[in-house]
Amino acid sequence: MNIILLGPPGAGKGTQAKRLVEKYGIPQISTGDMLRAALKEGTPLGLEAKKYMDQGALVPDSVVIGLVKERIQKPDCAKGFMLDGFPRNVSQAEALDATLSELSQKIDHVVCMEVANEELLERLTGRRTCRSCGAGYHVRFDPPKKEGVCDQCGGELYQRDDDNEATVSSRLKVYDDQTKPLIDYYSKQGKLRAVDGVGSMDEIFSRITAVLG
Ligand code: AMP
Numbered sequence: 001m002n003i004i005l006l007g008p009p010g011a012g013k014g015t016q017a018k019r020l021v022e023k024y025g026i027p028q029i030s031t032g033d034m035l036r037a038a039l040k041e042g043t044p045l046g047l048e049a050k051k052y053m054d055q056g057a058l059v060p061d062s063v064v065i066g067l068v069k070e071r072i073q074k075p076d077c078a079k080g081f082m083l084d085g086f087p088r089n090v091s092q093a094e095a096l097d098a099t100l101s102e103l104s105q106k107i108d109h110v111v112c113m114e115v116a117n118e119e120l121l122e123r124l125t126g127r128r129t130c131r132s133c134g135a136g137y138h139v140r141f142d143p144p145k146k147e148g149v150c151d152q153c154g155g156e157l158y159q160r161d162d163d164n165e166a167t168v169s170s171r172l173k174v175y176d177d178q179t180k181p182l183i184d185y186y187s188k189q190g191k192l193r194a195v196d197g198v199g200s201m202d203e204i205f206s207r208i209t210a211v212l213g
Contacts (some may be wrong), residue, residue, distance in 0.1 A: 003212070008179075009120065012113060013084045014030060014085075016201075016204060019205050020082055020209075026082055027077060029072065030084040031064045032085045035064075045063065048063070054162060054167065056168070056171040061092055064086060065095045080108075088174075088179050093182055107191060110186040113195050119198065120168075122140070125163060125164065125168060127160065128144075130152070131156045133152055133155055193211035
């Protein structure tokens with residue numbers, strides 16, 4: 001099963017993807033995570049991507065399309081994959097369709113997680129992540145027992161560089177302008193499965209698994 005998780009930044013795509021991976025046994029492919037990993041390693045691609053990420057802008061299509069094309073052909077994708085944060089515009093979606101068609105594959109479901117813009121700003125600016133184990137927290141909705149310290153491993157919690165208020169506003173605008181047209185793109189293909197992204201993690205997980213069948 002090949003799935004796309006669509007939705008604005010802060011809709012909870014990454015959180016749900018991690019749980020869906022366990023249930024369906026297919027890998028999560030997050031272009032944001034791949035770019036952050038490249039940046040951490042200090043590769044030329046990572047350093048180039050940072051310029052765009054810091055502004056809340058999209059990294060050039062050629063870069064992310066190349067990453068995804070290579071990734072979906074790895075052996076662990078044989079039973080399917082879950083794309084999180086890709087495609088982000090119509091050109092990327094068209095490139096993905098063309099690649100999948102060359103591989104005699106297709107996208108089965110596009111899960112669109114819906115959350116109002118006003119809520120996203122608070123969700124994103126309050127996000128914190130553990131530097132050691134990657135566990136996610138929120139200063140208001142899911143705080144750690146001790147401020148700045150991971151409950152699971154004692155690691156240091158940090159805020160993503162692009163989760164500050166100015167960059168978040170740009171990212172939300174980019175979503176509205178460039179990514180939202182994908183709702184129409186995949187509706188026309190009969191693949192869009194809209195899911196209410198407001199509620200507890202368990203509620204949202206059940207809604208997603210219900211539409212995936
Ligand atoms: P994310 O972790 O998905 O919120 O992505 C963080 C940032 O990485 C975005 O604001 C973009 O700068 C960049 N990025 C991630 N995925 C893509 C993509 N599919 N196309 C272009 N830029 C991307």
